[in-house]
Amino acid sequence: MSIILIKYGELTTKGDNRRMFINTLYKNIMEKIRRYNAVITKEHSRMYIEFDKEYENEIINVLKNTFGIHAFNIVYKTETNSDSICNKVLEKLKEENFKTFKVVSKRRDKSFNTPSMEFNKVVASHILKNISDIKVDVHNPDIYVNIEINKTDTYIYFNELKGLGGYPVGALGKGLLMLSGGIDSPVAGFLSLKRGMKIDAIYFEALPHTSLNAREKVINLAKELLKYSSEFNLYIVPITKLQEEIYKNIDSTYMITILRRMMYRISEKVAKKYKALVLVNGESIGQVASQTLTSMNAINETIDMPVIRPVACFDKLEIISIAKNINTYDISILPYEDCCTIFVPKHPVINPKIDKCREYESKIDYESLINDAISNIKVVKITEENEFSGLL
Ligand code: ATP
Ligand code: MG
Secondary structure, eight states: OEEEEEEEOGGGGOGGGHHHHHHHHHHHHHHHHGGGTOEEEEOSSEEEEEEOGGGHHHHHHHHHTOTTEEEEEEEEEEESSHHHHHHHHHHHHTTSOOSEEEEEEEESSTTSOSOHHHHHHHHHHHHHHHSSSOEEOSSSOSEEEEEEEOSSEEEEEOSOEEEEESBOTTTTOEEEEEOOSSSHHHHHHHHHHHBTOEEEEEEEEOTTTSOHHHHHHHHHHHHHHHTTSSOEEEEEEEOHHHHHHHHHHSOGGGHHHHHHHHHHHHHHHHHHHTTOOEEEOOOOTTSSGGGSHHHHHHHHTTOOSOEEOTTTTOOHHHHHHHHHHTTOHHHHTSOOOOTTGGGOOSSOOSSOOHHHHHHHHTTSOHHHHHHHHHHTOEEEEEOSSOOOGGGO
Protein backbone atom coordinates (compact mmCIF):
# COMPACT_ATOMS: atom_id res chain seq x y z
CA MET A 1 0.00 0.00 0.00
CA SER A 2 1.15 3.56 -0.71
CA ILE A 3 0.05 6.65 1.18
CA ILE A 4 -0.22 10.26 0.07
CA LEU A 5 -0.64 13.11 2.51
CA ILE A 6 -2.53 16.14 1.23
CA LYS A 7 -2.25 19.63 2.69
CA TYR A 8 -5.13 21.96 1.97
CA GLY A 9 -4.80 25.27 0.20
CA GLU A 10 -6.56 28.50 1.09
CA LEU A 11 -9.58 26.67 2.43
CA THR A 12 -7.87 26.46 5.79
CA THR A 13 -8.82 30.10 6.32
CA LYS A 14 -12.50 29.63 5.72
CA GLY A 15 -13.89 29.33 9.26
CA ASP A 16 -17.36 27.79 9.38
CA ASN A 17 -17.28 26.86 5.72
CA ARG A 18 -14.25 24.74 6.28
CA ARG A 19 -16.09 21.45 6.59
CA MET A 20 -17.99 22.11 3.38
CA PHE A 21 -14.75 22.93 1.57
CA ILE A 22 -13.08 19.78 2.85
CA ASN A 23 -16.09 17.65 1.88
CA THR A 24 -16.09 19.15 -1.61
CA LEU A 25 -12.39 18.47 -2.01
CA TYR A 26 -12.93 14.90 -0.77
CA LYS A 27 -15.75 14.37 -3.24
CA ASN A 28 -13.75 15.83 -6.15
CA ILE A 29 -10.71 13.66 -5.47
CA MET A 30 -12.83 10.57 -4.85
CA GLU A 31 -14.66 10.99 -8.12
CA LYS A 32 -11.39 10.93 -10.05
CA ILE A 33 -9.66 8.10 -8.18
CA ARG A 34 -12.52 5.81 -7.23
CA ARG A 35 -11.54 3.47 -10.05
CA TYR A 36 -8.20 2.81 -8.32
CA ASN A 37 -9.87 1.49 -5.16
CA ALA A 38 -8.27 4.21 -3.11
CA VAL A 39 -9.35 5.00 0.45
CA ILE A 40 -9.37 8.63 1.61
CA THR A 41 -9.32 9.66 5.26
CA LYS A 42 -10.11 13.31 5.93
CA GLU A 43 -8.92 15.24 8.92
CA HIS A 44 -9.24 18.85 10.00
CA SER A 45 -6.00 19.97 8.41
CA ARG A 46 -5.07 17.20 5.97
CA MET A 47 -6.18 14.13 4.08
CA TYR A 48 -4.57 10.76 3.57
CA ILE A 49 -5.07 8.57 0.54
CA GLU A 50 -4.18 4.89 0.70
CA PHE A 51 -3.86 3.01 -2.56
CA ASP A 52 -2.09 0.29 -4.45
CA LYS A 53 1.41 1.39 -5.47
CA GLU A 54 0.80 0.48 -9.11
CA TYR A 55 -1.56 3.48 -9.42
CA GLU A 56 0.85 6.01 -7.95
CA ASN A 57 1.44 7.97 -11.18
CA GLU A 58 -2.25 8.13 -12.03
CA ILE A 59 -3.15 9.39 -8.58
CA ILE A 60 -0.35 11.96 -8.54
CA ASN A 61 -1.61 13.27 -11.89
CA VAL A 62 -5.10 13.69 -10.51
CA LEU A 63 -3.84 15.55 -7.44
CA LYS A 64 -1.66 17.87 -9.55
CA ASN A 65 -4.82 19.02 -11.32
CA THR A 66 -7.12 19.33 -8.33
CA PHE A 67 -7.90 22.79 -6.99
CA GLY A 68 -7.93 23.19 -3.21
CA ILE A 69 -4.65 21.34 -2.64
CA HIS A 70 -1.66 23.34 -1.44
CA ALA A 71 0.86 20.49 -1.50
CA PHE A 72 1.05 16.74 -1.21
CA ASN A 73 3.60 14.08 -0.42
CA ILE A 74 4.14 10.41 -0.74
CA VAL A 75 4.54 9.31 2.86
CA TYR A 76 6.12 6.25 4.41
CA LYS A 77 4.53 4.90 7.52
CA THR A 78 6.39 3.29 10.34
CA GLU A 79 5.97 2.56 14.04
CA THR A 80 6.58 5.40 16.46
CA ASN A 81 9.93 4.45 18.01
CA SER A 82 13.37 5.80 17.35
CA ASP A 83 14.83 2.65 15.75
CA SER A 84 12.09 2.00 13.28
CA ILE A 85 11.97 5.68 12.31
CA CYS A 86 15.73 5.79 11.68
CA ASN A 87 15.62 2.57 9.68
CA LYS A 88 12.69 3.64 7.56
CA VAL A 89 14.28 7.03 6.83
CA LEU A 90 17.45 5.32 5.71
CA GLU A 91 15.69 2.71 3.59
CA LYS A 92 13.71 5.35 1.69
CA LEU A 93 16.49 7.93 1.49
CA LYS A 94 18.70 5.41 -0.27
CA GLU A 95 16.25 5.50 -3.19
CA GLU A 96 16.71 9.28 -3.56
CA ASN A 97 19.33 11.34 -5.33
CA PHE A 98 20.76 14.17 -3.22
CA LYS A 99 23.92 15.74 -1.86
CA THR A 100 22.54 17.77 1.03
CA PHE A 101 19.65 17.24 3.44
CA LYS A 102 17.88 18.61 6.45
CA VAL A 103 15.80 16.68 9.00
CA VAL A 104 12.61 18.34 10.21
CA SER A 105 10.68 16.38 12.79
CA LYS A 106 7.42 17.34 14.46
CA ARG A 107 5.83 15.70 17.43
CA ARG A 108 2.08 15.75 16.94
CA ASP A 109 1.89 13.65 20.08
CA LYS A 110 4.14 14.70 22.93
CA SER A 111 4.30 11.24 24.53
CA PHE A 112 7.28 10.61 22.25
CA ASN A 113 9.75 11.95 24.75
CA THR A 114 12.72 13.08 22.68
CA PRO A 115 12.22 16.77 21.80
CA SER A 116 12.10 17.50 18.06
CA MET A 117 15.41 19.38 17.84
CA GLU A 118 17.22 16.60 19.61
CA PHE A 119 15.55 13.92 17.51
CA ASN A 120 16.58 15.76 14.31
CA LYS A 121 20.18 15.25 15.38
CA VAL A 122 19.66 11.57 16.17
CA VAL A 123 18.23 10.92 12.71
CA ALA A 124 20.77 13.12 10.90
CA SER A 125 23.73 11.35 12.45
CA HIS A 126 22.18 7.96 11.58
CA ILE A 127 21.92 9.11 7.96
CA LEU A 128 25.47 10.50 7.86
CA LYS A 129 26.84 7.28 9.30
CA ASN A 130 25.17 5.16 6.63
CA ILE A 131 25.23 7.17 3.40
CA SER A 132 28.51 8.54 2.10
CA ASP A 133 29.29 11.82 0.30
CA ILE A 134 26.39 13.79 1.68
CA LYS A 135 26.10 16.55 4.23
CA VAL A 136 23.60 18.59 6.19
CA ASP A 137 22.50 21.96 4.82
CA VAL A 138 19.93 23.69 7.00
CA HIS A 139 19.39 26.63 4.63
CA ASN A 140 18.99 25.20 1.16
CA PRO A 141 19.02 21.39 1.26
CA ASP A 142 18.40 19.22 -1.82
CA ILE A 143 16.07 17.15 0.26
CA TYR A 144 13.97 17.71 3.37
CA VAL A 145 13.50 14.67 5.57
CA ASN A 146 10.16 15.40 7.22
CA ILE A 147 9.18 13.23 10.14
CA GLU A 148 5.75 13.53 11.62
CA ILE A 149 5.48 11.70 14.89
CA ASN A 150 2.00 10.60 15.97
CA LYS A 151 1.05 8.42 18.91
CA THR A 152 1.36 5.03 17.21
CA ASP A 153 2.39 5.74 13.63
CA THR A 154 5.04 8.02 12.26
CA TYR A 155 4.92 9.46 8.75
CA ILE A 156 8.09 10.18 6.84
CA TYR A 157 8.16 12.21 3.66
CA PHE A 158 10.64 14.09 1.54
CA ASN A 159 10.21 17.15 -0.68
CA GLU A 160 6.61 18.05 -1.29
CA LEU A 161 4.85 18.19 -4.63
CA LYS A 162 3.10 21.46 -5.29
CA GLY A 163 -0.66 21.53 -5.74
CA LEU A 164 -2.59 24.13 -7.74
CA GLY A 165 -3.97 25.96 -4.70
CA GLY A 166 -7.32 27.68 -5.10
CA TYR A 167 -10.65 26.37 -3.80
CA PRO A 168 -12.22 22.98 -4.52
CA VAL A 169 -14.32 23.14 -7.67
CA GLY A 170 -18.00 23.40 -6.80
CA ALA A 171 -17.48 24.88 -3.34
CA LEU A 172 -18.71 28.26 -4.56
CA GLY A 173 -21.56 27.39 -6.92
CA LYS A 174 -21.80 27.41 -10.68
CA GLY A 175 -20.96 29.84 -13.48
CA LEU A 176 -21.61 29.71 -17.22
CA LEU A 177 -18.43 30.10 -19.25
CA MET A 178 -18.72 31.70 -22.68
CA LEU A 179 -16.31 29.42 -24.46
CA SER A 180 -15.11 30.36 -27.92
CA GLY A 181 -12.29 28.75 -29.82
CA GLY A 182 -9.92 31.59 -28.88
CA ILE A 183 -7.04 31.71 -26.44
CA ASP A 184 -8.68 33.80 -23.74
CA SER A 185 -11.86 32.01 -22.78
CA PRO A 186 -10.33 28.62 -21.84
CA VAL A 187 -7.91 30.51 -19.60
CA ALA A 188 -10.85 32.39 -18.09
CA GLY A 189 -12.48 28.99 -17.48
CA PHE A 190 -9.41 27.61 -15.76
CA LEU A 191 -9.09 30.67 -13.52
CA SER A 192 -12.75 30.55 -12.50
CA LEU A 193 -12.48 26.85 -11.66
CA LYS A 194 -9.55 27.84 -9.48
CA ARG A 195 -11.83 30.08 -7.43
CA GLY A 196 -14.02 27.08 -6.63
CA MET A 197 -16.66 27.65 -9.28
CA LYS A 198 -18.11 24.76 -11.14
CA ILE A 199 -18.70 25.67 -14.76
CA ASP A 200 -20.93 24.78 -17.63
CA ALA A 201 -19.93 26.21 -21.00
CA ILE A 202 -21.83 27.89 -23.83
CA TYR A 203 -20.66 28.13 -27.43
CA PHE A 204 -22.31 30.14 -30.21
CA GLU A 205 -21.98 28.87 -33.75
CA ALA A 206 -23.30 29.91 -37.12
CA LEU A 207 -23.23 26.86 -39.38
CA PRO A 208 -22.48 26.82 -42.29
CA HIS A 209 -20.54 30.08 -41.92
CA THR A 210 -18.60 28.44 -39.12
CA SER A 211 -17.37 24.90 -39.52
CA LEU A 212 -17.74 21.69 -37.57
CA ASN A 213 -13.98 21.92 -37.10
CA ALA A 214 -14.57 25.02 -35.01
CA ARG A 215 -17.09 23.09 -32.93
CA GLU A 216 -14.65 20.23 -32.49
CA LYS A 217 -12.03 22.70 -31.33
CA VAL A 218 -14.37 24.02 -28.63
CA ILE A 219 -15.23 20.48 -27.52
CA ASN A 220 -11.51 19.72 -27.28
CA LEU A 221 -10.92 22.86 -25.24
CA ALA A 222 -13.76 21.84 -22.95
CA LYS A 223 -12.16 18.42 -22.55
CA GLU A 224 -8.93 20.07 -21.42
CA LEU A 225 -10.89 21.93 -18.74
CA LEU A 226 -12.38 18.63 -17.63
CA LYS A 227 -8.99 17.76 -16.10
CA TYR A 228 -9.74 20.31 -13.38
CA SER A 229 -13.43 19.65 -13.03
CA SER A 230 -16.03 16.93 -12.89
CA GLU A 231 -18.19 16.34 -15.96
CA PHE A 232 -20.08 19.38 -17.21
CA ASN A 233 -22.41 20.54 -19.96
CA LEU A 234 -21.49 22.40 -23.11
CA TYR A 235 -24.47 24.21 -24.66
CA ILE A 236 -24.06 24.69 -28.39
CA VAL A 237 -26.28 27.53 -29.55
CA PRO A 238 -27.08 27.94 -33.26
CA ILE A 239 -27.16 31.65 -34.06
CA THR A 240 -27.01 31.58 -37.85
CA LYS A 241 -30.40 33.29 -38.38
CA LEU A 242 -29.72 35.88 -35.72
CA GLN A 243 -26.36 36.67 -37.18
CA GLU A 244 -27.72 36.89 -40.73
CA GLU A 245 -30.45 39.28 -39.60
CA ILE A 246 -27.86 41.48 -37.91
CA TYR A 247 -25.74 41.40 -41.06
CA LYS A 248 -28.67 42.39 -43.29
CA ASN A 249 -30.23 45.07 -41.13
CA ILE A 250 -27.67 46.73 -38.94
CA ASP A 251 -24.98 49.27 -39.76
CA SER A 252 -21.70 47.40 -40.08
CA THR A 253 -19.96 49.51 -37.42
CA TYR A 254 -22.46 48.25 -34.81
CA MET A 255 -22.71 44.61 -35.92
CA ILE A 256 -20.29 43.20 -33.39
CA THR A 257 -21.68 45.22 -30.51
CA ILE A 258 -25.20 44.03 -31.28
CA LEU A 259 -24.07 40.44 -31.79
CA ARG A 260 -22.39 40.48 -28.41
CA ARG A 261 -25.47 41.98 -26.77
CA MET A 262 -27.39 39.02 -28.18
CA MET A 263 -24.81 36.55 -26.90
CA TYR A 264 -25.10 38.08 -23.44
CA ARG A 265 -28.88 37.90 -23.49
CA ILE A 266 -28.85 34.26 -24.55
CA SER A 267 -26.16 33.37 -22.03
CA GLU A 268 -28.12 34.92 -19.20
CA LYS A 269 -31.23 32.94 -20.09
CA VAL A 270 -29.27 29.70 -20.39
CA ALA A 271 -27.49 30.42 -17.10
CA LYS A 272 -30.81 30.90 -15.32
CA LYS A 273 -32.26 27.75 -16.84
CA TYR A 274 -29.30 25.64 -15.69
CA LYS A 275 -28.85 27.36 -12.33
CA ALA A 276 -25.59 29.17 -13.00
CA LEU A 277 -25.19 32.28 -10.85
CA VAL A 278 -22.75 34.28 -12.99
CA LEU A 279 -21.40 34.46 -16.52
CA VAL A 280 -17.68 34.05 -17.14
CA ASN A 281 -15.89 35.16 -20.28
CA GLY A 282 -12.45 35.88 -21.73
CA GLU A 283 -12.84 39.61 -22.29
CA SER A 284 -9.70 41.59 -21.67
CA ILE A 285 -9.85 45.36 -21.36
CA GLY A 286 -8.85 47.14 -24.55
CA GLN A 287 -8.00 43.98 -26.52
CA VAL A 288 -10.47 44.66 -29.34
CA ALA A 289 -13.13 47.28 -30.13
CA SER A 290 -15.82 45.33 -28.26
CA GLN A 291 -13.68 45.32 -25.11
CA THR A 292 -13.25 49.04 -24.49
CA LEU A 293 -14.89 50.19 -21.27
CA THR A 294 -17.62 51.93 -23.27
CA SER A 295 -18.27 48.75 -25.24
CA MET A 296 -18.37 46.68 -22.07
CA ASN A 297 -21.03 49.04 -20.72
CA ALA A 298 -23.09 48.90 -23.90
CA ILE A 299 -22.93 45.10 -23.96
CA ASN A 300 -23.30 44.44 -20.25
CA GLU A 301 -26.40 46.62 -19.84
CA THR A 302 -28.51 43.97 -21.62
CA ILE A 303 -28.40 41.62 -18.65
CA ASP A 304 -28.89 41.54 -14.97
CA MET A 305 -26.31 39.03 -13.83
CA PRO A 306 -22.70 39.47 -12.70
CA VAL A 307 -20.09 38.81 -15.38
CA ILE A 308 -16.74 37.54 -14.18
CA ARG A 309 -13.85 38.39 -16.47
CA PRO A 310 -10.84 36.59 -15.01
CA VAL A 311 -8.40 37.86 -17.66
CA ALA A 312 -9.75 41.41 -17.84
CA CYS A 313 -6.49 42.92 -16.58
CA PHE A 314 -3.99 40.51 -18.10
CA ASP A 315 -1.74 41.24 -21.06
CA LYS A 316 -2.12 38.90 -24.00
CA LEU A 317 1.31 37.43 -23.25
CA GLU A 318 0.27 36.64 -19.69
CA ILE A 319 -2.85 34.91 -20.98
CA ILE A 320 -0.83 32.95 -23.53
CA SER A 321 1.56 31.78 -20.88
CA ILE A 322 -1.30 30.31 -18.81
CA ALA A 323 -2.84 28.81 -21.97
CA LYS A 324 0.42 27.01 -22.66
CA ASN A 325 0.61 25.70 -19.12
CA ILE A 326 -2.88 24.26 -19.25
CA ASN A 327 -2.42 22.80 -22.77
CA THR A 328 -5.15 24.82 -24.42
CA TYR A 329 -2.87 27.08 -26.47
CA ASP A 330 -2.11 24.61 -29.26
CA ILE A 331 -5.81 23.86 -29.68
CA SER A 332 -6.79 27.54 -29.59
CA ILE A 333 -4.46 28.56 -32.38
CA LEU A 334 -5.88 26.04 -34.87
CA PRO A 335 -7.14 28.21 -37.70
CA TYR A 336 -10.91 27.64 -37.69
CA GLU A 337 -13.08 30.70 -37.96
CA ASP A 338 -15.65 31.35 -35.27
CA CYS A 339 -18.90 33.21 -35.62
CA CYS A 340 -17.42 36.64 -34.86
CA THR A 341 -14.63 36.51 -37.36
CA ILE A 342 -16.73 35.84 -40.46
CA PHE A 343 -18.79 39.01 -40.21
CA VAL A 344 -16.02 41.26 -38.97
CA PRO A 345 -16.62 44.83 -40.14
CA LYS A 346 -13.67 47.00 -41.19
CA HIS A 347 -14.44 49.71 -38.65
CA PRO A 348 -16.22 48.42 -35.57
CA VAL A 349 -17.40 51.16 -33.24
CA ILE A 350 -15.09 51.74 -30.27
CA ASN A 351 -17.47 53.90 -28.25
CA PRO A 352 -20.94 52.49 -28.96
CA LYS A 353 -23.97 54.47 -27.72
CA ILE A 354 -26.60 52.49 -25.87
CA ASP A 355 -29.42 54.49 -27.54
CA LYS A 356 -28.07 53.61 -30.93
CA CYS A 357 -27.82 49.93 -30.03
CA ARG A 358 -31.48 49.96 -29.03
CA GLU A 359 -32.46 51.80 -32.18
CA TYR A 360 -30.66 49.29 -34.41
CA GLU A 361 -32.03 46.35 -32.47
CA SER A 362 -35.59 47.57 -33.04
CA LYS A 363 -35.08 46.72 -36.71
CA ILE A 364 -34.94 43.01 -36.02
CA ASP A 365 -37.27 40.72 -34.14
CA TYR A 366 -34.51 39.64 -31.84
CA GLU A 367 -36.70 38.25 -29.04
CA SER A 368 -38.04 35.53 -31.26
CA LEU A 369 -34.65 34.91 -32.88
CA ILE A 370 -33.19 34.46 -29.40
CA ASN A 371 -35.98 32.09 -28.34
CA ASP A 372 -35.53 30.16 -31.53
CA ALA A 373 -31.77 29.82 -30.92
CA ILE A 374 -32.36 28.68 -27.34
CA SER A 375 -34.91 26.08 -28.31
CA ASN A 376 -32.39 24.57 -30.73
CA ILE A 377 -29.52 24.27 -28.26
CA LYS A 378 -27.58 21.00 -28.31
CA VAL A 379 -26.45 19.93 -24.86
CA VAL A 380 -23.17 18.01 -24.96
CA LYS A 381 -21.96 16.24 -21.82
CA ILE A 382 -18.23 16.72 -21.46
CA THR A 383 -17.05 13.51 -19.81
CA GLU A 384 -13.95 11.37 -19.98
CA GLU A 385 -15.84 8.55 -21.68
CA ASN A 386 -17.63 10.57 -24.35
CA GLU A 387 -16.48 10.16 -27.93
CA PHE A 388 -18.51 13.06 -29.43
CA SER A 389 -18.31 11.40 -32.84
CA GLY A 390 -21.98 11.91 -33.67
CA LEU A 391 -21.56 15.64 -33.22
CA LEU A 392 -18.71 16.26 -35.61
P1 ATP B 1 -9.04 35.53 -28.63
O1 ATP B 1 -8.39 34.63 -27.68
O2 ATP B 1 -8.51 35.41 -30.01
O3 ATP B 1 -9.20 36.92 -28.14
P2 ATP B 1 -11.66 35.23 -27.90
O4 ATP B 1 -12.41 33.97 -27.87
O5 ATP B 1 -11.24 35.82 -26.61
O6 ATP B 1 -10.49 34.96 -28.79
P3 ATP B 1 -13.05 37.70 -28.39
O7 ATP B 1 -13.65 38.23 -29.62
O8 ATP B 1 -11.98 38.45 -27.72
O9 ATP B 1 -12.54 36.27 -28.72
O10 ATP B 1 -14.30 37.45 -27.43
C1 ATP B 1 -14.33 37.81 -26.08
C2 ATP B 1 -15.03 36.74 -25.25
O11 ATP B 1 -16.39 36.56 -25.67
C3 ATP B 1 -14.42 35.38 -25.43
O12 ATP B 1 -13.31 35.23 -24.60
C4 ATP B 1 -15.56 34.48 -25.01
O13 ATP B 1 -15.69 34.40 -23.62
C5 ATP B 1 -16.77 35.21 -25.59
N1 ATP B 1 -17.06 34.69 -26.94
C6 ATP B 1 -16.67 35.19 -28.13
N2 ATP B 1 -17.12 34.43 -29.15
C7 ATP B 1 -17.81 33.41 -28.60
C8 ATP B 1 -18.51 32.27 -29.10
N3 ATP B 1 -18.58 32.01 -30.41
N4 ATP B 1 -19.09 31.44 -28.23
C9 ATP B 1 -19.02 31.66 -26.91
N5 ATP B 1 -18.37 32.70 -26.38
C10 ATP B 1 -17.77 33.57 -27.19
MG1 MG C 1 -10.16 37.81 -26.62
